[in-house]
Amino acid sequence: MSLSIVWLIVYATIDTLYMVAISAALGTLLGLPLGIFLATSRRGELFAAPAFNRIAGAIVNATRSTPFIILVVAIIPFTRLVAGTSIGTTAAMVPLTIAATPFIARIIEAAIREVDHGLIEAARSMGATPLQIVLKVLVPEAMPAIALGLTLAVVSLLGYSAMVGAVGGGGLGDLGIRYGYQRFMPDVMAAVVIVLIALVQGVQTLGDWLARRLNKRAPQGAPEFQSLDSKEF
Amino acid sequence: MNTLPRSTELIAAPLRPSPGPEPLIAFREVSKSFARRGEGGSVRALDKVSFGVERGDVFGIIGRSGAGKSTLIRLINGLERASAGRIVVDGHEITRLSERALTGPRRKIGMIFQHFNLLSSRTAFGNVALPLEIAGRSKAEIEARVRPLLQLVGLSDKHDRYPAELSGGQKQRVGIARALATEPTVLLCDEATSALDPETTASILALLADVNRRLGVTIVIITHEIPVIQAICNRVAVLEAGRIVEQGPVLDVFLKPAHPTTESFVRSVTGLELPPGLADAIESRPVPGGRAILQIVFTGPNATTPILSRLTTVVGVDINILAGRVGTIGGVPFGALLVAVPEDEVARSAVLGALSLLKQEAKVVGYVA
Numbered sequence: 282m283s284l285s286i287v288w289l290i291v292y293a294t295i296d297t298l299y300m301v302a303i304s305a306a307l308g309t310l311l312g313l314p315l316g317i318f319l320a321t322s323r324r325g326e327l328f329a330a331p332a333f334n335r336i337a338g339a340i341v342n343a344t345r346s347t348p349f350i351i352l353v354v355a356i357i358p359f360t361r362l363v364a365g366t367s368i369g370t371t372a373a374m375v376p377l378t379i380a381a382t383p384f385i386a387r388i389i390e391a392a393i394r395e396v397d398h399g400l401i402e403a404a405r406s407m408g409a410t411p412l413q414i415v416l417k418v419l420v421p422e423a424m425p426a427i428a429l430g431l432t433l434a435v436v437s438l439l440g441y442s443a444m445v446g447a448v449g450g451g452g453l454g455d456l457g458i459r460y461g462y463q464r465f466m467p468d469v470m471a472a473v474v475i476v477l478i479a480l481v482q483g484v485q486t487l488g489d490w491l492a493r494r495l496n497k498r499a500p501q502g503a504p505e506f507q508s509l510d511s512k513e514f
Numbered sequence: 515m516n517t518l519p520r521s522t523e524l525i526a527a528p529l530r531p532s533p534g535p536e537p538l539i540a541f542r543e544v545s546k547s548f549a550r551r552g553e554g555g556s557v558r559a560l561d562k563v564s565f566g567v568e569r570g571d572v573f574g575i576i577g578r579s580g581a582g583k584s585t586l587i588r589l590i591n592g593l594e595r596a597s598a599g600r601i602v603v604d605g606h607e608i609t610r611l612s613e614r615a616l617t618g619p620r621r622k623i624g625m626i627f628q629h630f631n632l633l634s635s636r637t638a639f640g641n642v643a644l645p646l647e648i649a650g651r652s653k654a655e656i657e658a659r660v661r662p663l664l665q666l667v668g669l670s671d672k673h674d675r676y677p678a679e680l681s682g683g684q685k686q687r688v689g690i691a692r693a694l695a696t697e698p699t700v701l702l703c704d705e706a707t708s709a710l711d712p713e714t715t716a717s718i719l720a721l722l723a724d725v726n727r728r729l730g731v732t733i734v735i736i737t738h739e740i741p742v743i744q745a746i747c748n749r750v751a752v753l754e755a756g757r758i759v760e761q762g763p764v765l766d767v768f769l770k771p772a773h774p775t776t777e778s779f780v781r782s783v784t785g786l787e788l789p790p791g792l793a794d795a796i797e798s799r800p801v802p803g804g805r806a807i808l809q810i811v812f813t814g815p816n817a818t819t820p821i822l823s824r825l826t827t828v829v830g831v832d833i834n835i836l837a838g839r840v841g842t843i844g845g846v847p848f849g850a851l852l853v854a855v856p857e858d859e860v861a862r863s864a865v866l867g868a869l870s871l872l873k874q875e876a877k878v879v880g881y882v883a
Binding site: 397399400402403404405406407408409410413417418421422424495497498 | 591593614616617618619620621623624625627629631632633634635636644645647648649676677678692696702
């Protein structure tokens with residue numbers, strides 16, 4: 282593998298990290314309030330607005346059920362409006378953010394719903410306003426689950442970011458397709474896959490560590506916290 | 515300001531019948547129904563409940579599960595809203611306040627819970643600080659308030675511990691400190707000891723009694739455990755299927771239960787059972803040459819005087835103890851005994867007469883051969 286190819290891989294990795302980091306940050310920024318709203322706006326809840334809850338839920342479901350590659354193509358006019366172009370790394374962040382937001386919102390919603398209802402009752406008995414309950418009770422208590430959920434979201438975004446390569450998005454996926462596949466360079470393809478695996482491992486390890494740090498429910502060090510997928514059942 | 519109406523008012527005031535002092539917590543004909551899911555209609559959880567809690571009371575509400583206790587205590591701070599009736603707490607008409615308007619009164623009504631409901635993400639200190647943060651107090655104020663509170667509940671060395679690192683009793687102590695943070699006039703206890711072992715229960719009850727005595731906080735306790743009422747309450751109400759079937763001073767209710775539910779609750783405290791052989795042999799008419807069985811109940815200072823030996827010396831009859839219980843109810847010593855005395859008219863009336871002179875309650879339960 283020539284030196285220039287190694288540099289290509291380095292730049293592609295930076296591109297990928299850039300795309301994923303920005304879209305994960307924007308997705309969290311948008312997904313956090315949306316998730317909180319979804320978790321607290323059903324009938325009888327803190328910010329009860331059942332009609333809006335159903336509408337928001339429907340939009341989230343619609344976005345989540347659209348295959349990502351179709352979403353990328355479908356929103357090209359919107360991407361061009363926001364980013365000024367529909368090709369390149371910056372442009373790719375638009376569909377990535379749009380895919381990440383509802384995903385993160387659902388994760389936040391699930392994490393907040395897991396918070397013991399007794400805590401909401403206790404906070405109400407102290408005279409807390411609904412906003413205080415969200416900021417001082419629900420979000421802090423859900424933090425370990427939110428950290429694990431966001432880890433999952435970042436890992437998914439790494440996968441999505443490889444797909445935007447197909448429409449000129451740049452990054453590792455783009456490199457893999459143009460060099461590994463179209464120019465038939467299996468060593469580049471292998472390097473791309475190895476870097477992606479390493480990235481996913483790194484993100485997951487970091488997320489697990491963070492969730493453990495945030496989780497005060499078990500004595501420090503014990504593997505007490507259940508991950509999101511085992512909690513579904 | 516014009517003074518004329520004021521002075522007229524002053525003159526007129528004594529002429530109006532002065533209303534008695536309002537109890538701190540007043541329930542008037544309060545009902546609560548829940549909509550039944552799916553099938554329509556509603557379930558009535560509380561039915562025209564009326565009672566008053568005076569300042570300084572430790573008021574117990576006892577009932578079996580499903581009697582409506584949890585609903586009742588949640589009506590006091592508006593966590594549940596009444597369907598009908600009127601609730602006044604310390605001058606605030608809870609039943610007329612909106613959720614937003616309730617935040618003020620709620621800061622003066624502390625609450626502790628069966629499962630503690632502490633934030634797992636905050637230390638003991640952070641949990642006690644929470645209601646103060648919610649009330650918008652400054653950092654310095656919070657610091658100055660939380661430390662003495664943790665000391666009061668005996669956790670001055672546990673500031674930085676997370677709830678997961680504390681025992682059940684310690685968690686409830688944090689809960690109590692948290693409930694007292696905003697200097698409430700009322701403390702609501704929602705089955706606060708039901709998740710604790712008997713020894714820890716006793717220590718938490720002692721702490722609550724201390725809080726009541728030293729800080730003058732009025733306490734309302736709901737429980738299904740009669741020992742809780744016995745240990746610290748001065749007044750009790752018995753809840754059965756959404757209605758209060760009996761209420762009054764604890765000693766009266768315990769010693770003279772009027773309702774079968776109350777009777778079954780207090781039996782474990784004051785109830786006496788005849789030894790198995792005697793229970794079958796008991797008759798309602800005197801048996802010549804047999805014995806009369808008397809039930810004697812001592813309360814107050816007399817409970818500690820040696821009544822039986824005095825009876826024996828004064829009246830000169832042999833007294834045989836069949837069953838007995840001694841203890842305290844709401845801090846008042848009491849004793850209950852089943853005794854047998856020789857069945858002859860003279861001896862029996864002498865015993866009963868002597869007992870009534872000593873101001874003890876006694877009645878003939880039956881006769882045996």
